[in-house]
Amino acid sequence: MKIIKSIAQMKDEIKEIKSKNLTIGFVPTMGYLHDGHKSLIERARIENDVVVVSVFVNPTQFGPNEDFEKYPRDEKRDADTCADSGCDILFMPETSDMYQGNYSTFVEVFGLTDRLCGASRPGHFRGVCTVVTKLFNIVKADRAYFGQKDAQQLAVIRRMVIDLNMDIEVVGCPIVRENDGLALSSRNTYLSDNERKQAVVLYQSLQRAKELISEGEYEVNTIKNEMFRIIKTSESAKVDYIEIVDNINLKPVERIKGEILIALAVKIGNTRLIDNMVVKI
Amino acid sequence: MKIIKSIAQMKDEIKEIKSKNLTIGFVPTMGYLHDGHKSLIERARIENDVVVVSVFVNPTQFGPNEDFEKYPRDEKRDADTCADSGCDILFMPETSDMYQGNYSTFVEVFGLTDRLCGASRPGHFRGVCTVVTKLFNIVKADRAYFGQKDAQQLAVIRRMVIDLNMDIEVVGCPIVRENDGLALSSRNTYLSDNERKQAVVLYQSLQRAKELISEGEYEVNTIKNEMFRIIKTSESAKVDYIEIVDNINLKPVERIKGEILIALAVKIGNTRLIDNMVVKI
Numbered sequence: 001m002k003i004i005k006s007i008a009q010m011k012d013e014i015k016e017i018k019s020k021n022l023t024i025g026f027v028p029t030m031g032y033l034h035d036g037h038k039s040l041i042e043r044a045r046i047e048n049d050v051v052v053v054s055v056f057v058n059p060t061q062f063g064p065n066e067d068f069e070k071y072p073r074d075e076k077r078d079a080d081t082c083a084d085s086g087c088d089i090l091f092m093p094e095t096s097d098m099y100q101g102n103y104s105t106f107v108e109v110f111g112l113t114d115r116l117c118g119a120s121r122p123g124h125f126r127g128v129c130t131v132v133t134k135l136f137n138i139v140k141a142d143r144a145y146f147g148q149k150d151a152q153q154l155a156v157i158r159r160m161v162i163d164l165n166m167d168i169e170v171v172g173c174p175i176v177r178e179n180d181g182l183a184l185s186s187r188n189t190y191l192s193d194n195e196r197k198q199a200v201v202l203y204q205s206l207q208r209a210k211e212l213i214s215e216g217e218y219e220v221n222t223i224k225n226e227m228f229r230i231i232k233t234s235e236s237a238k239v240d241y242i243e244i245v246d247n248i249n250l251k252p253v254e255r256i257k258g259e260i261l262i263a264l265a266v267k268i269g270n271t272r273l274i275d276n277m278v279v280k281i
Numbered sequence: 282m283k284i285i286k287s288i289a290q291m292k293d294e295i296k297e298i299k300s301k302n303l304t305i306g307f308v309p310t311m312g313y314l315h316d317g318h319k320s321l322i323e324r325a326r327i328e329n330d331v332v333v334v335s336v337f338v339n340p341t342q343f344g345p346n347e348d349f350e351k352y353p354r355d356e357k358r359d360a361d362t363c364a365d366s367g368c369d370i371l372f373m374p375e376t377s378d379m380y381q382g383n384y385s386t387f388v389e390v391f392g393l394t395d396r397l398c399g400a401s402r403p404g405h406f407r408g409v410c411t412v413v414t415k416l417f418n419i420v421k422a423d424r425a426y427f428g429q430k431d432a433q434q435l436a437v438i439r440r441m442v443i444d445l446n447m448d449i450e451v452v453g454c455p456i457v458r459e460n461d462g463l464a465l466s467s468r469n470t471y472l473s474d475n476e477r478k479q480a481v482v483l484y485q486s487l488q489r490a491k492e493l494i495s496e497g498e499y500e501v502n503t504i505k506n507e508m509f510r511i512i513k514t515s516e517s518a519k520v521d522y523i524e525i526v527d528n529i530n531l532k533p534v535e536r537i538k539g540e541i542l543i544a545l546a547v548k549i550g551n552t553r554l555i556d557n558m559v560v561k562i
Contacts, residue, residue, distance in 0.1 A: 007446060011446075011448070100443075102392075102440070102530065103444055104390050104391045104392045104393060104440055104444060105388065105389070105390045105391075105410070105440060105441045105444035105445055106388070106389055106391065107386065107387075107388050107389075107445070108386070108387055108388075108389065109385050109386045110385045110386075110387065111383075111385045112385060129386070130445075133445055134444075134445055134446045137445055137446040137447050137448065138446050140448075159383070159385055159386060160386045162381075163384055163385060163386035163415075164386055164388070164411075164414055164415055164418055165288060165292075165415045165418040165419050166418050167292070167418065167421075249383065
């Protein structure tokens with residue numbers, strides 16, 4: 001596996017790959033890789049000739065009071081995980097190379113981004129879209145792999161790719177969970193032992209929502225109230241949002257119908273966790 | 282010359298060209314082509330294997346009270362001009378194909394766009410950057426040709442291409458002028474005979490500025506005042522702005538130094554015209 005840190009060198013490498021007509025699968029990440037990322041890399045390995053993983057903690061998608069500084073980093077372990085999962089090129093650009101002195105350009109998806117995490121994290125998706133556009137332009141992949149855990153991110157990127165006529169297939173991959181149901185996240189590392197135990201309420205509330213729907217409960221408010229009740233069984237939990245929305249345009253629905261996304265963000269102590277489930281009826 | 286109206290068909294065509302390793306020169310326009318556009322197409326013809334011209338009157342770069350509806354259009358004449366100038370593919374996408382129902386994504390360059398035309402035309406450069414990104418993604422050219430007449434547009438696109446790591450060379454081409462100095466523009470067609478005669482004051486004021494600088498006058502305010510005086514010799518003229526700025530970051534300068542851009546926008550009657558000159562000392 002090659003490790004490349006410079007954008008210029010990465011572009012040369014991609015040119016070389018393209019000249020051989022090889023397909024490229026790309027997994028953009030912020031590093032501190034876990035089994036969720038691994039599943040994306042493995043999927044990319046199956047579907048493409050060359051697999052590129054990027055590790056870049058992107059400053060423009062963090063708010064001023066968010067965890068950019070303390071976001072967990074472990075380059076050595078990330079490199080091992082990538083190599084083990086079948087990655088060919090690990091791209092770890094420097095912030096100063098990605099955002100040079102006079103950097104001024106941003107990509108923004110409107111509408112989809114004013115709700116859910118977009119409402120709690122203004123500017124977040126603008127940062128995501130900007131860095132993803134940059135990475136797409138550098139890596140020129142045929143397919144890009146994103147986890148369904150960041151459901152809104154996935155919807156926003158799908159929209160952006162269509163709108164800007166980007167030639168890349170966006171592949172959404174299932175959430176990977178711990179044994180007790182907690183969705184894997186690099187931020188789980190922030191949790192104390194006690195908080196870690198309590199964090200299972202996110203998954204439990206989603207499971208209960210799914211169960212209610214399968215029993216014929218289609219009233220969104222009823223379902224949300226029940227989810228709220230379950231989450232509040234954790235004393236450290238503070239609900240940021242619980243929303244049930246259309247899975248494509250992310251607009252809230254009043255009654256369950258078609259393909260919907262049940263999404264929530266909850267603070268466990270100081271750690272903001274998100275999770276979601278797609279339900280089709 | 283092929284005329285293509287569908288984005289999907291255009292993408293297929295480009296794929297075919299790319300598979301033969303041919304280079305592509307691209308001239309994005311809003312149509313109603315004049316000798317200025319022709320000079321871009323001819324330059325592209327010299328420097329590339331395949332020349333693509335797009336004609337698309339882009340609604341997102343017009344303000345609500347601007348001339349989108351009445352912007353001059355002549356598809357037949359544009360096709361003839363393209364064919365005569367060595368264009369291989371004329372791309373004329375439909376608005377409904379470029380901006381589909383749920384369209385939500387915009388590209389914006391900040392800083393560079395808050396002055397000059399950006400100040401008088403809020404949202405204009407956002408529309409330009411968005412449509413140019415889309416066209417770049419569709420056409421995948423090696424080089425794109427823009428006229429120096431839209432000096433701020435050129436600076437903004439150069440910035441965007443660097444910032445978003447786009448793999449395209451932006452080529453700026455000299456302003457083409459009428460015999461009396463008026464810069465060619467599709468909007469010149471709006472001028473009455475009398476206004477057309479008066480419109481020469483834009484060029485005259487730029488020439489005078491250049492002359493003053495060559496005589497050693499480096500005080501920007503003195504130069505601007507003299508330009509203003511010349512423009513006001515036309516009774517139909519109303520100055521939108523006269524600015525002398527750094528040619529890269531477009532920031533106003535107080536004294537002439539290095540490479541500067543003298544730019545102005547003037548309404549002659551109801552027609553807003555722009556012109557500029559780059560001066561190096």
